[in-house]
Amino acid sequence: MRATPGSSLTRLTDNPEPLLRAEEITKVFAGVTALAGINFSLERGEVRALVGQNGAGKSTLIKIITGVLPRSGGRIWLEGQQVQFRNPQQAQAAGVTAVHQEIQLLEGRSVAENVYFGREPRRWGLIDWKRMNEDTRQVLEKLGLDIDPRMALGSLNIALRQMVSIARCVSLGAKLIVFDEPTSSLTTHEVSTLYTTIRRLQADGVGMVYISHRFDELYTVCDSVTVLRDGKLAATRKLPGLERIDLVCLMLGKQREELRAGTTAFGGHPAPHGEMPPLLRAENLSGAAHLKDVSVEVRHSEIVGLAGLLGSGRTETARVIFGADRLDGGSIYLEGKKLRLNSPRGAMEAGIGFVAEDRKLHGIIPELSVAENLTLAALPQLARFGFISRTRHREIVARFVKQLGIKISSPAQKIRELSGGNQQKVLFARWLCRNPKLLILDEPTRGIDVGARGEIQALVRELVEAGLGVLMISSELEELVEASSRVVVLRDGRQVAELQDESISQSAIIHAMADDN
Secondary structure, X not given: OOOOOOOOOOOOOOOOOOOEEEEEEEEEEOOEEEEEEEEEEEOOOOEXXXXXXXXXXXXXXXHHHOOOOOXXXXXXXXXXXXXXXXXXXXXXXXXXXXXXXXXXXXXXXXXXXXXXXXXOOEEOOEEOHHHHHHHHHHHHHHOOOOOOOOOEHHHOOHHHHHHHHHHHXXXXXXXEEEEEOOOOOOOHHHHHHHHHHHHHHHHOOOEEXXXXXXXXXXXXXXXXXXXXXXXXXEEEEEOOOOOXXXXXXXXXXXXXXXXXXXXXXXXXXXXXXXOOOOOEEEEEEEEHHHEEXXXXXXXXXXXXXXXXOOOOOHHHHHHHHOOOOOEEEEEEEEOOEEEOOOOHHHHHHHOEEXXXXXXXXXXXXXXXXXXXXXXXXXHHHHEEOOEEOHHHHHHHHHHHHHHHOXXXXXXXXXXXXXXXXXXXXXXXXXHHOOOOOEEEEEOOOOOOOHHHHHHHHHHHHHXXXXXXXXXXXXXXXXXXXXXXXXXXXXXXXXXXEEEEHHHOOHHHHHHHHHOOO
């Protein structure tokens, strides 16, 4: 039975049950717990922000709610009825839909075809184009949108395509819509249009979950916020009255009164070499992910920290410096020489190494041996006339395994069999055997145990004392405070503060992240 156009906007009811209630939701991947007993509820007409750092569990929770992933444990109720969605189609049929960051529509089809794709109204076995266009027009009007249903989707800008995606959700009978980073590609005016649409949906009783790393958006459009941290529920709070610094503290697991330096193996930072010119000078960088006017310098024997929340531009800055992402504006100098980097190869040849954040995705090659992983970046230096010197290969592997204390049964052992800490040491060795001048470290101690963390931190300090320059990204504020002689703080792709020496503290970093003036 087909819903009347526009009637799919859920009306407020007297049902005392919340729109959505999820209890003790767990998810385990290959023995690793991604979600641990999450409780989550959403009222009709409520807009709930869902926030957390990388690996917090946001995407996993949303995929479970929308039927993309099965849950390992827990129960979910929709309007008081227990549900078990086995796929997104079942969730959509029940009124649970999503608008993704990457718009998943067909550019070559019309607006109406996209709104009713797979559910086209038919007459005598054929698509009833007149009715489909009229139904689409009515749904668009309900959302305050003046879009011709017959237009090709590809002729619309990104913002209007997103509105069409929302219209599709409404036509499906949306009771709950998940917005996943909906403004990542929108202009300021287009964002305003999105907010207006969200308020219309809210007035009609549609519940919404809003994922974004931009605090300005959250405080503009959301009523409440749920914070996840390391797969656990950290807090659910009303947004009005919640100061931004307190929201940042919840995301990082900090208390205002406890924002002191912790204890790490860095044990303080060495002073850079006096008045020497900078090893790295990056000026007014702009590029990937809305990176704008970021500047950073690193000297020999210095650790400079990059701080910021998810989406602040930390990794994007590192990737631009390493040549992995395109530099749209600004300049990069290494030892006073301007670099023109079109790829990581150019950065490597200049003397820059990069230990990426995601060890498994961008670091190790799991089915290769320790020796093969360790020497991967050094192969051009080991080759002569196209052949690898096995003797030099064995010597390098043996030297760095011993020097870094990498625990292995043999160099031929597959790297996937090592602990996280030993895998990370292999990645360090991969770059050290190239004798770099600058090493970029993106979350160097993430996902490794306490003992290995101390070993990695001590290793970094030894390298810096020997003259290496380090640009370090870390969500562990204790690391940044104790290791860095300077910390550059980023927010929404912009540089918002640079702290130095005694002015570096967890409190100062968090205030800069939150813009809590």
